[in-house]
Amino acid sequence: MPVPQDILVSIRSDVDIVLARQQGRSMATSIGFAATDATLIATAISELARNIVTYAQQGEVAMRGVETSHSKGIVIVARDNGPGIRSIPDVLRDGYSTSGGLGLGLPGVKRLMDEFAIESEPRRGTTVTIRKWLK
């Protein structure tokens, strides 16, 4: 089965958050992820899209299936031109205890996925790239 195409969801309001995560779930399922992993992926997308709405007002979430000689997986890029993050280590700081759902939720998103990368500059915007692979 061919790996699904690119999907780009423009994020402007809370309604787009739902759309982005639904698209993410359906792409994950067609790539072959099981229900549990598809839920993790959809949840991660939901959090990233939510950050865009909350902090940058607008941005986009791109998702794409990937295939290497080793495995298949999904890559998601959430980007915005918002205010950016002043201190990346601070937002990634995390103990094992729960955060109660406050803040950017990035440590949580990192836990849900296999790979996580973030680029951000104050006033230039933020790009978060996450990946998950089929086991």
Add this chain to the structure above:
Amino acid sequence: MPTTKRSANHLQRIVAQSTELLQELVSHLRQNRTQLREEWANRITEAQLLTAMTKEELFAEATSVYDNYVETLATGTFEALQSYSRNLSERIIPRGVETHEVVGIVLLLRDVLARSLFAKYQGDFTMLNRILDAYEPAANRIANTVAVGFVQERERVIRQQQEAIRELSTPVLQVRERLLILPIIGVIDPQRARQLTEQLLRGIRTNRAKVVVIDITGVAAMDATVANHLVQTVEASRLLGATVIVTGLSPEIAQTIVTIGVDLGKMNTVGDLQGGIEQAERLLGYKVVPVADAASS
């Protein structure tokens, strides 16, 4: 070291010649397809490889391998070969074909084709050398690609089987209505921990369990990651409306849990499994009657 214009052109000429040679080689292989394929199939049988297959199957697979081999030489790209190799492996692994057989047949094909090149160009030693210079690296890369593809597929199948075994060996037991017991024994790695969590949560839903006893008496040690999984399992179970009692917590593991920042006081722990089951029954509203009384009533 800068490449001068002259040596850049020289390099270009070599590459162009190599491509020309490969194209000549490819047409030779296509023209002689029938007999080269038959020769190869015979050598496979002689070497007693692919014995799991019938003659017809062997011939059919040989045909498709041959065509893919030649096509890869013609295009110089390996993506199609990688997919084909994965596909082939998926088909033949369930038939019991082993790694040495796959490597063996690909090397035999390489030899059969090399021999036919010797035969064709034996009159022109220079030409023979040039054609082998073009052929050998490509042929070796093909052998490598097919072998690696096969091995990776085998590894994937083995992982799947291990996962299935793990699932069978960690039963979630329903001992009473609304009460589940999950005895964990041995070494837990993060992957197994996650699998246990998923199984338990599904079990809670299916059995409509209100109390779960997780017994870790049989677990020698736990690192922070796995301890965290345990805590997450307790929290996730609560979201499904179940109370979790953890039994058999050794002092070392208790220490690990405290180290990761969890308040042990918030976790429901009991010394041993028996005690845990009794507390579970109390929570569920069962009366705990001493055995002697039960026997006499």
Add this chain to the structure above:
Amino acid sequence: MEVPILKQGRFLIATIQAALSDADLLQLRRALIDKVIHFRSHGVIVDVTALDVMDSFATRTLRDITNVIRLRGADTVIVGIQPEVAFAMVQLGLTMEGVATALDLEEGLAHLQQRAARNT
């Protein structure tokens, strides 16, 4: 999309459909407060069986709903969190402390009845 809220005796049952937007959740909060006041309900069940993702906003809002309804003297219980959703929630660090949860509608009603009995 409005969330249907049914009255069952002294309790209210809100059944959430999938694809719930933030605005829908906030609307639910308002509607539940109104109805608890109007019917003098003793308890509320929010059934999230159909929710395939629970993110930080959903969690925060359900906690808000619980707290606000408690101000009216009523209990709230969230039922029907799916195993995969529960797994994702704890990985994300959302545990809904302080919010009562139960497996399904039946368990949710039993929980509310127990609480109501204790309070009388």
